[in-house]
Amino acid sequence: MPDWIADERRYLFQNYGRQPIVLDRGEGTRVWDADGNEYLDFVGGLAVNVLGHAHPLVAEAVARQARTLIHTSNLFYTEPMIELARLLVENSCLDRVFFCNSGTEAVEAAIKLARRWGHDTRNGAFEVIATEDGFHGRTMGALAATGTARYREPFEPLPPGFVHVPWNDVDAIRAATTERTVAVLLEPIQGEGGVNIPAPGYLRAVRDWCTERGLLLILDEIQTGIGRTGTLFAYEQEDVEPDVMTLAKGLAGGVPIGAVLAREAVAAHLVPGDHGTTFGANPLAAAAGVATLRHVVEGDLPACAARAGERLVARLRSMEDRLPVVSGVRGRGLLVALSLTSECAGDVVAECRRRGLLVNNVRPNAIRLMPPLTVGDGEIDRACDILESAIAAVTAAPK
Numbered sequence: 353m354p355d356w357i358a359d360e361r362r363y364l365f366q367n368y369g370r371q372p373i374v375l376d377r378g379e380g381t382r383v384w385d386a387d388g389n390e391y392l393d394f395v396g397g398l399a400v401n402v403l404g405h406a407h408p409l410v411a412e413a414v415a416r417q418a419r420t421l422i423h424t425s426n427l428f429y430t431e432p433m434i435e436l437a438r439l440l441v442e443n444s445c446l447d448r449v450f451f452c453n454s455g456t457e458a459v460e461a462a463i464k465l466a467r468r469w470g471h472d473t474r475n476g477a478f479e480v481i482a483t484e485d486g487f488h489g490r491t492m493g494a495l496a497a498t499g500t501a502r503y504r505e506p507f508e509p510l511p512p513g514f515v516h517v518p519w520n521d522v523d524a525i526r527a528a529t530t531e532r533t534v535a536v537l538l539e540p541i542q543g544e545g546g547v548n549i550p551a552p553g554y555l556r557a558v559r560d561w562c563t564e565r566g567l568l569l570i571l572d573e574i575q576t577g578i579g580r581t582g583t584l585f586a587y588e589q590e591d592v593e594p595d596v597m598t599l600a601k602g603l604a605g606g607v608p609i610g611a612v613l614a615r616e617a618v619a620a621h622l623v624p625g626d627h628g629t630t631f632g633a634n635p636l637a638a639a640a641g642v643a644t645l646r647h648v649v650e651g652d653l654p655a656c657a658a659r660a661g662e663r664l665v666a667r668l669r670s671m672e673d674r675l676p677v678v679s680g681v682r683g684r685g686l687l688v689a690l691s692l693t694s695e696c697a698g699d700v701v702a703e704c705r706r707r708g709l710l711v712n713n714v715r716p717n718a719i720r721l722m723p724p725l726t727v728g729d730g731e732i733d734r735a736c737d738i739l740e741s742a743i744a745a746v747t748a749a750p751k
């Protein structure tokens with residue numbers, strides 16, 4: 353067998369800290385590596401694989417579309433993109449959709465849309481208020497919006513026009529608002545920041561401020577959307593409606609896609625020539641999106657995620673009594689993090705992997721779990737057993 357890991361080191365940019373296994377097959381919540389070892393996958397492709405691995409509906413839709421028409425460009429109409437846009441509009445509070453290929457591209461498009469709208473209606477207002485520890489992607493505009501200085505600083509100068517305020521602090525948003533402000537950009541739950549839940553009423557207060565001052569509320573639901581938090585979109589649980597929303601990750605069940613949704617009055621400001629992409633709305637990705645979203649909606653998978661999340665959180669909370677290193681559990685639906693009193697999350701991830709469970713150390717002191725929305729009760733119990741034994745083993749080991 354070729355030494356894939358050595359070849360990766362030889363041929364790829366070394367910009368990721370990959371776990372040392374080569375995955376080659378999956379089914380539902382399980383994956384297998386090239387040596388035949390089986391794992392429970394609670395990384396879920398970073399909150400992407402909402403239907404798990406190799407779901408027959410997604411696999412069939414992709415195979416059928418691949419045999420029919422893979423790509424055309426946006427010079428033409430194709431059915432899957434129109435069908436997917438219709439599903440998104442019918443199941444959200446927004447009116448129109450722009451498709452792209454990733455989360456960061458969706459954020460870029462949302463920023464351009466906000467600037468265009470500010471240019472046309474708000475005397476050229478362009479500044480976006482975002483939050484510390486917020487994550488919006490890695491391209492220059494999305495990176496400028498991202499609230500982690502460590503990610504931004506090596507790439508400065510970044511596009512101007514972004515300010516960062518503390519999360520969960522609506523007064524800070526009010527204080528940062530000026531004549532130049534065009535939008536507030538937030539995740540309904542900060543995902544990469546460590547699964548940070550909004551304080552009760554925070555998003556509602558931000559919505560009210562945006563309405564009062566004529567700012568756009570842009571919700572980045574790239575990680576929280578498509579059922580992850582127990583409703584199709586996380587905003588539904590917060591009594592707010594965004595003016596603009598970004599989606600990606602789970603939208604096409606694992607096939608790369610991104611989308612921006614907006615209210616009619618905002619979307620109308622992007623006109624021919626303003627923005628575009630060669631691959632966006634690609635029939636293959638859109639067909640996967642139709643299959644995924646239809647099943648999520650018709651199967652009421654957000655409710656499944658809510659129920660499964662309660663079981664998961666209850667099991668994790670029970671660990672707090674037995675393991676002093678476990679200091680808290682936070683999450684909603686199947687976007688959950690376990691916080692630790694020491695920076696041993698990397699060691700816990702490695703120990704879980706050796707015991708057959710894949711999880712993510714979202715912070716040095718926090719483990720994130722984001723299994724498919726289809727995860728079974730037995731799988732949750734087994735994952736929690738492994739996680740508990742791994743934490744016990746790591747924290748018992750002499751330093």
Ligand SMILES: *Cc1c(COP(=O)(O)O)cnc(C)c1O
Pocket residue numbers: 454455456457459487488489490539543544572573574575600601
């Ligand atoms: C993952 C993520 C992004 C970036 O998406 P990519 O597809 O990696 O570019 C942006 N915003 C949020 C909230 C995310 O979770």
